[in-house]
Amino acid sequence: MNPDELKRQAAETALQHLPDGGIVGVGTGSTVNHFIDAFAQVKGRFDGAVSSSEASTERMKQLGIQVLDLNATGGLEVYVDGADEANRALHLIKGGGGALTREKIIAAASRKFVCIADESKVVDVLGTFPLPVEVIPMARSYVARELVALGGTPVLRENFVSDNGNLILDVHNLEIMEPMKMETQINQLAGVVTVGIFAHRPADLLILGTAAGPKVVEP
Numbered sequence: 001m002n003p004d005e006l007k008r009q010a011a012e013t014a015l016q017h018l019p020d021g022g023i024v025g026v027g028t029g030s031t032v033n034h035f036i037d038a039f040a041q042v043k044g045r046f047d048g049a050v051s052s053s054e055a056s057t058e059r060m061k062q063l064g065i066q067v068l069d070l071n072a073t074g075g076l077e078v079y080v081d082g083a084d085e086a087n088r089a090l091h092l093i094k095g096g097g098g099a100l101t102r103e104k105i106i107a108a109a110s111r112k113f114v115c116i117a118d119e120s121k122v123v124d125v126l127g128t129f130p131l132p133v134e135v136i137p138m139a140r141s142y143v144a145r146e147l148v149a150l151g152g153t154p155v156l157r158e159n160f161v162s163d164n165g166n167l168i169l170d171v172h173n174l175e176i177m178e179p180m181k182m183e184t185q186i187n188q189l190a191g192v193v194t195v196g197i198f199a200h201r202p203a204d205l206l207i208l209g210t211a212a213g214p215k216v217v218e219p
């Protein structure tokens, strides 16, 4: 089965894990795009969505889904988003699409975080996928030097500016043995807006698309 079909399978299964109504937090990426398409079919049951990126906002608006401001909605019951890597504790690497900051905010504001992915995203140790770090532009070189000191090889994401007007450093060659510790260390660097490790606020449920059908994993 091709990976896109597995992403669709996970995304459609996520509908079964939504509350009966209310407002749903929606992430960013190709797996989430499948979720948005499926959510559009049942949108009448819900009051709308909070979006983690301009790209998801545009897709949802095109499909007639009302997009609301998190400041106006208060806390959310559920957030649905993809991941670049997930370990067995449901710690994640996110930010391949560059939306990590808004994704982390919505995950923090949500009672339940449902992660959707194809089975290739599961790893024993996070770090094979280059770790995205969103930085304030003037801090780019300073943060890069600090990331080298932590053992990584940061590479500036070319021709990319985040929805927040910032840059992304993709950090290669990290073996993230202690995700919570590294999340804290990198977040503390001056100029870092967000690191793409989601360990302090991991997913609560991981829905994997697999060749044998959808698989639901809990930590």
Ligand code: 5RP
Residues within 6 Å of the ligand: 027, 028, 029, 030, 031, 032, 081, 082, 083, 084, 093, 094, 095, 096, 097, 098, 099, 100, 103
């Ligand atoms: C965007 C993300 C995405 O969830 C992550 O990159 C996974 O993307 P895809 O579903 O396209 O594989 O974190 O910032």
